[in-house]
Amino acid sequence: MKTRSVRTPGWLRDTAAVGSVVGWLLLAASCTGDVTGPDRERAERAAALGITSAELGDRIELIAHDSMGGRATPSPGLEMTAAYVVEQFRAFGLRPGGDQGYVQRFPIGAGVPFDAPNVIGWLEGSDPGLRGQYVVFSAHMDHLGIGTPVSGDSIYNGADDNASGTAAVLELAQAFAGLEPPPRRSLVFIAFSGEEVGLVGSRWYTDHPTIPLADIAANINLDMIGRNWTDAIVTSTSSSYLLQVAQEVASAQADLGLRVIEDPWPEQNLIRRSDQYAFVRYGIPGALFTSGLHGDYHQPSDEAETIDFEKTARVTRLLFHLGLRLASGDESPN
Numbered sequence: 001m002k003t004r005s006v007r008t009p010g011w012l013r014d015t016a017a018v019g020s021v022v023g024w025l026l027l028a029a030s031c032t033g034d035v036t037g038p039d040r041e042r043a044e045r046a047a048a049l050g051i052t053s054a055e056l057g058d059r060i061e062l063i064a065h066d067s068m069g070g071r072a073t074p075s076p077g078l079e080m081t082a083a084y085v086v087e088q089f090r091a092f093g094l095r096p097g098g099d100q101g102y103v104q105r106f107p108i109g110a111g112v113p114f115d116a117p118n119v120i121g122w123l124e125g126s127d128p129g130l131r132g133q134y135v136v137f138s139a140h141m142d143h144l145g146i147g148t149p150v151s152g153d154s155i156y157n158g159a160d161d162n163a164s165g166t167a168a169v170l171e172l173a174q175a176f177a178g179l180e181p182p183p184r185r186s187l188v189f190i191a192f193s194g195e196e197v198g199l200v201g202s203r204w205y206t207d208h209p210t211i212p213l214a215d216i217a218a219n220i221n222l223d224m225i226g227r228n229w230t231d232a233i234v235t236s237t238s239s240s241y242l243l244q245v246a247q248e249v250a251s252a253q254a255d256l257g258l259r260v261i262e263d264p265w266p267e268q269n270l271i272r273r274s275d276q277y278a279f280v281r282y283g284i285p286g287a288l289f290t291s292g293l294h295g296d297y298h299q300p301s302d303e304a305e306t307i308d309f310e311k312t313a314r315v316t317r318l319l320f321h322l323g324l325r326l327a328s329g330d331e332s333p334n
Helices: 010-032 038-049 053-063 076-092 159-177 200-207 240-252 276-280 309-330
Strands: 102-108 115-123 134-139 145-150 152-157 186-192 215-224 232-237 259-262 284-288
Touching: 038 159, 038 309, 053 076, 053 309, 076 115, 076 159, 076 186, 102 186, 102 200, 115 159, 134 159, 134 200, 145 309, 159 186, 159 215, 159 309, 186 232, 186 309, 200 276, 215 276, 215 309, 232 240, 240 259, 240 284, 240 309, 259 284, 276 284
Parallel strands: 134 186, 134 215, 215 284, 232 259
Antiparallel strands: 102 115, 115 186, 145 152, 232 284
């Protein structure tokens, strides 16, 4: 089997410097009482720039490392991944959002003597009139585990599918947690298990929600965001409003060099193929963001070294700005 070393995590190398910049900007805003003007805008931009390709690369390499064994549902590697996400949510200062601290466990299926974890953390919004509404960011952390060898490799690491999305959710949680005050609406961050075996974890969550479904304004789901075009990201969404806002945000953040493309593969029925569908089936506006399929999809060759970390960082920054728009605007998509 392959082995690959894991670099010193970028969040240990870079967070202090970025946090210092954000902290000074937010201190200036609080001293002047200006939390919506230029100081706030600079602080939000600094938080976005704290999402780096090096840090995302570290997270993806860790989650997709051979030692995780492909993160099948269930497996020891999936539990290790869940423990890592819990550790990070706690370090960011997120509130626990599961029914067992940060964790919500769910049965995998009838007659199966195992369960699996979802990991949930949240930030309370700053507006007393809007903090009871929630914008949910999600990604699935599971993959296919260990299977039929291909060219001597039996570990289906799932770097793009979906260590890329999981790493991005962690980066988004860290960026939003650094803003003070936080956005007006509350933000929820979820790493689901069981996507690869029928969206089991996300379906369990929406069937057994830890916040009222009626209070969820939107779900932004990330699944495979690290490959293909360098200048575009695809969205498949149940909401024309979410599509419009995402495209407006991409235009406003032109320095990111990204277009938001409406689903060009309707025959694949993407809206039903990842965890956003668990929300959509309850009438909650949901959007999948993805860079699409490739030759390494569901193959052992879906390795960390195939990921375009620089693009993944730009996509994550774009979704940070989208989250700001959804969580801070007067209009709710729900």
